[in-house]
Amino acid sequence: MLKHLFQRKSRETLSCEILNSGFAFDLQDKATILQSAMNAGVTMAHNCQVGSCKECCCKLIEGDIKSHVELDYLFDKEEIEAGYFLPCQSVAKTSVVIESLKDFSDTDGYATVSVESIRSLTPKIKRLTVRSQKPIYPKPGQYCNLMLPESGEYRSYSFSEQDDIEMLYSFDITHHAAGRVSAHLLSQAAIGSEIKVSKPHGCFSLSNAKGPVLCIVAGSGQGAVMNILRSSKETLKHRPVFFMCSTKTMSGQYSKSDIDELNQLSDCHYIPFLTQAQPNDIQTQSGYTRIGRIPLQLKQELSKLLEQCSLSSDFEDWSVLLCGAPGLIDDSLTVLDDMGFRKNHIAFDKYELSGG
Ligand SMILES: Cc1cc2nc3c(=O)[nH]c(=O)nc-3n(C[C@H](O)[C@H](O)[C@H](O)COP(=O)(O)OP(=O)(O)OC[C@H]3O[C@@H](n4cnc5c(N)ncnc54)[C@H](O)[C@@H]3O)c2cc1C
Numbered sequence: 001m002l003k004h005l006f007q008r009k010s011r012e013t014l015s016c017e018i019l020n021s022g023f024a025f026d027l028q029d030k031a032t033i034l035q036s037a038m039n040a041g042v043t044m045a046h047n048c049q050v051g052s053c054k055e056c057c058c059k060l061i062e063g064d065i066k067s068h069v070e071l072d073y074l075f076d077k078e079e080i081e082a083g084y085f086l087p088c089q090s091v092a093k094t095s096v097v098i099e100s101l102k103d104f105s106d107t108d109g110y111a112t113v114s115v116e117s118i119r120s121l122t123p124k125i126k127r128l129t130v131r132s133q134k135p136i137y138p139k140p141g142q143y144c145n146l147m148l149p150e151s152g153e154y155r156s157y158s159f160s161e162q163d164d165i166e167m168l169y170s171f172d173i174t175h176h177a178a179g180r181v182s183a184h185l186l187s188q189a190a191i192g193s194e195i196k197v198s199k200p201h202g203c204f205s206l207s208n209a210k211g212p213v214l215c216i217v218a219g220s221g222q223g224a225v226m227n228i229l230r231s232s233k234e235t236l237k238h239r240p241v242f243f244m245c246s247t248k249t250m251s252g253q254y255s256k257s258d259i260d261e262l263n264q265l266s267d268c269h270y271i272p273f274l275t276q277a278q279p280n281d282i283q284t285q286s287g288y289t290r291i292g293r294i295p296l297q298l299k300q301e302l303s304k305l306l307e308q309c310s311l312s313s314d315f316e317d318w319s320v321l322l323c324g325a326p327g328l329i330d331d332s333l334t335v336l337d338d339m340g341f342r343k344n345h346i347a348f349d350k351y352e353l354s355g356g
């Protein structure tokens with residue numbers, strides 16, 4: 001029997017039925033089909049949420065969708081004809097009936113963990129550390145869904161530190177005053193309380209290219225990318241790493257002691273970008289601080305860095321990691337494409353609104 005998970009209906013509300021699951025739910029305006037499913041509490045198979053792993057792949061049986069990614073990059077002709085598409089990259093134009101290609105499960109193997117500590121990294125970002133009863137084994141760059149047991153609401157957060165021996169796991173979380181999950185997770189009252197954690201998801205990681213590494217991050221994306229760099233220390237020996245970090249003001253950048261671990265990499269260049277610099281930021285800015293958005297200055301900045309480090313302008317063997325706000329990532333990808341960076345050496349994680 002169909003389990004209908006419908007919210008308040010407006011006249012135009014579209015819906016999605018997943019044939020082989022017994023679930024049907026409302027589609028939210030502008031949300032992808034995966035986001036609407038998660039918001040309705042239906043855990044469809046998914047992993048990266050950015051259209052690269054194909055884990056969420058479904059077949060369209062009825063209705064019409066708009067895909068944010070070109071289907072012919074992802075599927076062959078027969079698959080497209082059969083209706084294959086990615087719910088994490090598609091919005092519905094009409095009500096749809098789809099079929100999941102994975103075994104359908106409405107559980108995500110949630111485990112119970114307890115909140116060990118909450119530490120402020122910036123005025124808006126805090127590091128939440130949880131203790132688990134058994135190792136979670138995330139790969140650096142992966143995320144999991146943290147769920148409040150009372151309400152069942154959950155959001156995705158990337159691992160910023162992990163210790164499978166001590167079974168301690170950290171997530172750098174931006175506090176949104178109106179955030180239904182972040183505000184709860186980060187309140188001091190949460191310390192000692194129990195929350196639920198899903199299995200790790202995602203495939204955000206450093207490519208196997210051997211050249212310099214460019215990191216473009218914003219806000220709490222700093223933690224996830226530092227986690228990847230920390231775990232790749234050996235492979236990064238003697239390779240320049242350019243760490244560009246976008247925040248509104250200098251106070252949004254991690255503190256010197258948190259950034260210092262970048263200096264343990266052999267040749268790391270930390271370049272803060274401030275989009276709403278305050279007079280104080282401008283007075284105290286180091287020679288490296290830039291004012292403005294990264295995508296607008298990326299070409300110019302890279303050409304200065306190439307000259308400074310005596311590097312060639314061939315970007316074929318560079319690796320790129322992008323993490324944070326979707327706008328920063330999309331605009332940076334356009335510039336990188338134009339400059340000749342190879343698509344398969346670029347990995348990104350977009351911190352879109354998540355959860356249900
Ligand atoms: C794969 C993935 C990994 C992620 N990893 C992280 C991570 O490591 N750290 C992290 O902080 N977030 C991360 N996010 C985003 C995170 O999952 C939540 O969407 C975010 O924390 C909002 O949840 P909330 O409970 O704060 O707000 P919600 O209850 O979802 O939203 C309530 C209101 O808060 C405000 N708000 C929420 N998000 C934003 C925003 N980004 N900008 C401006 N206003 C906002 C809006 O007013 C919104 O209407 C990730 C998202 C994805 C998809």
Ligand code: FES
Nearest residue numbers: 047048049054088
């Ligand atoms: S392609 Fe949709 S979750 Fe990875």
